[in-house]
Amino acid sequence: MYEIKDSKPFDTDEEDFDTVMASDISFTGNIRFSKPFMIKGKMNGTIEASSDLLIDTNAEVNADISTERVLVRGKVVGNIKGKKLVYVASTGSVIGDISSAQVVLEPGSVFSGKCSMSGM
Structure with missing residues (x-):
């Protein structure tokens, strides 16, 4: 077995958002924000941010996303651009392209699309 370093990419408690x-x-x-934001419900459109985004376990997001760091625990249909990090947890799924400086796909996660990593 192997160990995933930094498996907790950022604070995930609701009170941290x-x-x-x-x-x-x-x-x-369209949603724009500059402070940490958590989605637990359903969202359609676009998301632009200069902060962290957490898409929680039962959330369903149909949107193109551009933000600093994204943690996906739920379902995303759309392209994700994370300036620093895109992290798809074991409960998460992404149908769309991912581009980020760092991409983490936990075992059990679902991803269908193209992935590109660069220093952005």
Whole structure:
């Protein structure tokens, strides 16, 4: 077996996030933010940020995403551009292209698309 270093890419407790989109919310549109944001519900549109984004376990996101760091525990359909990190947990799935300086796909995660890593 092998060990994944830094398997906790950033704080994941709900209280560590300035804004949390609750699980009973369904949103269509564009989201822009500059402080850590957590999605627990459903979202369609685009996401642009200069901070961290966590897509929680039961969240469903159909959007192109551009942010600093992204942790995917739920489902994403769309392209993800993470300036520093895109991390797909074992419960996460991404259908779309990923580009980032660092990409982590945990065993058990689902990914279908192209992946490019660069110093961005």
